[in-house]
Amino acid sequence: MxxxxxxxxxxxxxxxxxxxxxxxxxxxxxxxxxxxxxxxxxxxxxxxxxxxxxxxxxxxxxxxxxxxxxxxxxxxxxxxxxxxxxxxxxxxxxxxxxxxxxxxxxxxxxxxxxxxxxxxxxxxxxxxxxxxxxxxxxxxxxxxADWAIIGGGTKAHQFSRIGMHAMVGGASRINKDVPPFALCGREPLCYCGVNIVGLRRRGFSSEVIRNIQDIYNTIYFEGLNITDGCAKVEAGFPPSMERDVILDFIRGSKRGIIRANDSKDHTDFE
Structure with a gap:
């Protein structure tokens, strides 16, 4: 009734x-x-x-x-x-x-x-x-995409894409695509690591999270351009849902993905 x-x-x-x-x-x-x-x-x-x-x-x-x-x-x-x-x-x-x-x-x-x-x-x-x-x-x-969180006051440019399980900090300007599983913030918006807390809350194991982090370290921090970084990931990491989602997202990006944040060490798993 x-x-x-x-x-x-x-x-x-x-x-x-x-x-x-x-x-x-x-x-x-x-x-x-x-x-x-x-x-x-x-x-x-x-x-x-x-x-x-x-x-x-x-x-x-x-x-x-x-x-x-x-x-x-x-x-x-x-x-x-x-x-x-x-x-x-x-x-x-x-x-x-x-x-x-x-x-x-x-x-x-x-x-x-x-x-x-x-x-x-x-x-x-x-x-x-x-x-x-x-x-x-x-x-x-x-x-x-599914499970993404966009912080308060953030504005996204037309045709932008935010990947699954990504976390965007508040008051951000999204004018490039935000890749899956990423934690991003700062001005201009940049990749600041993997969304570790969010992934743990959703049941991702430490091994899987570390693998995601290693993939992004390869793409962002080995001195390669994005295309070569993706090729190295495809050749060097075994197939997995996480690897394939990341590669498909980046290769399908028309606006390009956000740049790396080079102001901190990304090598340690937290």
């Missing part, structure tokens, strides 16, 4: 699951699908062409599915897709996609936390188990 405030505005064309709560002055537009167990809190807005999974929470002032802030947008039907167990905190904004990008959809994966005042622009893809801390802004067509 759904609990819908009489002060909420809910389109009769919206498709609502079971056990949904919709608070006073919330607005649910046409062509919206909301899964079981979701909570749409007071003054939250969900515009057209949004599909939301189960057990999501949308806090006051958040706006999901507004048209993209993109001059190429011409009124076409585009979408926002939200996974299960996603929390969208106060005043966050998630825009629809644009056909001009070739995607036409903005996606947020399951079990992701979008904190207050975050902006997710058109055609972005945010993976599962991600955390975007307050005031993060990711420009159009940015890709954030």
């Amino acid at each position: 759904n609990k819908i405030s009489p002060l909420a505005t809910v389109s009769p064309n919206a498709k609502l699951g079971d056990n949904i709560e919709i608070g006073p002055y919330a607005y649910i537009d046409d062509n919206v699908e909301i899964g079981d167990g979701c909570k749409i809190l007071p003054h939250a807005v969900i515009f057209e062409y949004v599909k939301m999974g189960r057990n999501c929470s949308v806090f006051p002032g958040a706006v999901v599915g507004a048209i993209p802030q993109d001059l190429k947008f011409d009124g076409e039907v585009t979408y926002v897709e939200i996974g299960d167990n996603v929390t969208i905190r106060e005043c966050a904004t998630i825009n629809r996609g644009t056909k001009a990008s070739g995607k036409g959809v903005t996606k947020v994966g399951s079990n992701t936390l979008i904190m207050s005042y975050v902006h997710i622009a058109h055609d972005c893809v945010v993976g599962e188990h991600c955390i975007l801390v307050s005031y993060v802004g990711i420009a159009g067509e940015t890709e954030v």
Whole structure:
């Protein structure tokens, strides 16, 4: 049974699951699908062409599915897709996609936390188990892979990519791709080591973490260019999920990856 405030505005064309709560002055537009167990809190807005999974929470002032802030947008039907167990905190904004990008959809994966005042622009893809801390802004067509964490106030350039399990320090400017498993910060943004704490929390063994660190030491700190560093890693390290994810990410980068931080010793495993 759904609990819908009489002060909420809910389109009769919206498709609502079971056990949904919709608070006073919330607005649910046409062509919206909301899964079981979701909570749409007071003054939250969900515009057209949004599909939301189960057990999501949308806090006051958040706006999901507004048209993209993109001059190429011409009124076409585009979408926002939200996974299960996603929390969208106060005043966050998630825009629809644009056909001009070739995607036409903005996606947020399951079990992701979008904190207050975050902006997710058109055609972005945010993976599962991600955390975007307050005031993060990711420009159009940015890709954030699973388990990535982006620190508060960080801004990502259009078409940027943040790899899986990466950790980006707060108030950073992302204008190059951030490779998987990396810890990065400083100004300009640079690789500062492996995200050891995050990987340990997620069950990565010390052996695997050391292997990741050795791979990055080879790529960044042996005096090779990135192409030659990747070739040496491919030749010198046995195949593994971690090795292959790193190589595929770097070789697929169109913007180039962040540079190394040369101000500290990266040889010791912490």
